[in-house]
Amino acid sequence: MDPLYLQIRNLRKNLGMSQQELAKKTGYTSRSSIAKIENGEVDLPISKITLIANALNTNPSALMGLDSEINNRKKESQPFNLETLKKIIDTESELAYKSLVRLCKHKRIQFDWTEKMVSDLSNIDIDEYLRFESYNDMLDIDKIDNILKTLNISIEFVLGFISAMLDLRDNKINIDF
Template identity: 35%
Template sequence: MELYKRIKQRREELGMSQEELAHKLGYKSRSTINKIEMGINDITQSKIKAFADALQTTPRYLMGIKKESHYLIGNIIKKIRIENEMSQIELSKLTNIPVAELNLFEQNNSLPEWNLIPKIADCLSVTPEHILGTSLQNCPICNLSYVANIKDDYEEHKQFHENFIKAQKIFGCVWSTEEINEMKLKAYDIFNEEENDTDKRYNACIDFMRCYFSRSLRGCNYSLDHVDFNTYAAMLLNQNHFKKRFGVSYKRLVDKFGTKSGLADGTTYFTPPIRNSEDTIPVDTQQPKKKKQTKDEKEIEKIIENTIENLSNTDGLMFDGEVPATEEEIEQLKSAMRIGLAMAKEKARQKFTPKKYRKDNQTENK
């Protein structure tokens, strides 16, 4: 299991919200925590300690270092110290750790505190991961960080890597996190610079949307059920947010990609549809019959259809009188109306039905 997944798991175990964790760590909003838990943003070695404290656990737990690995730390420190032709006294002077304490570490009779490991590693010219024996690696192709000598991490990287390669073949140009961060900044600078010619700014806008597309794919583990780039671009262009951002290039982009609902304004992560269980049912398997609508249900649906139609002919289905409601938002409105009308009909039935015909009265008489 990766670091970001352990952070999310531990937070949920504590019943802590993303907002609460963000506040504890000094972040301005939950969005940073959300990106970290999705594996989009990485955290530095020094920040792992802060996360561990906020989540009431240890850095070793978050990094997935097994208990038996702890007792190798002393051996590793001793081995590297000897390779560097350094005595315990010399290492003690460089780290300000007493010789007696260093000796306990090397004899595996005591474990170094977390804040001492980076200090020891720096003086021995190695990384903290080397001291901890985790062999943390970063795949140069899919850009996933994982611990190679932990089986679960190794298998997880293998699957993630395969998904990344498949996504590249299906969707074309798909960038890794490192490429996304580099290209996003570059594209942003180009399309915001008014002195650049229109073609250059237009192409930068496309690259900018490709960054979000690659990030959205990564967020769903490169699911092949994700929409293609052209469809995704149309969803972004349907948002007021991107209309303002792309400025003079917006109309030309819409001419190429069009607009399409599917992402709420300000949202860039597409959630692939959950496969229906019916997808795996053989064709000749008998399907359950669709429930027949009651008289009340038919009347409610008719009222809802008429209401939506009337609102559509005016400015009723608009947000702040500017942004048209999406299909998803209209469905949410229908659901709310359906519940409210059903409750109203039930109350009317209870109020106007004579007592002798009420079901509860009949039950009491039996």
């Protein structure tokens, strides 16, 4: 990613705009002000970056290269989906799964629902559900998905909860009060 001053220069040239035109659109009195900016001789406050971005038909984050950085970070981060949950359960099975089960049981109790009600709404055999909730018996990921949907628990919340439990286990969270 080019530095800000090069981004400004390149975008201005791509638009076929002169330094004088950019100066006029941004409230600078002369072309030399834009030349100093494009040579990297001036540190711009965000207010000027915003003016320049608007004059160049873009937004400040794109002009500063933040849009591409944000998109790169999104690509690097794990998606919040059922497959991610399955991978975490597979790699951190005992604690991750126990955390998931406790979360589901807590939510069921919070709704004041019976195990049978959750079982029926999730299309899971009652005995299988009871083994899940009472003994942490492993269910396939599709059945877990049905339970989460029935209890209105998002994958993002489950992954955050499990992540917090794993961090506590690994002493990455300071719980001093």
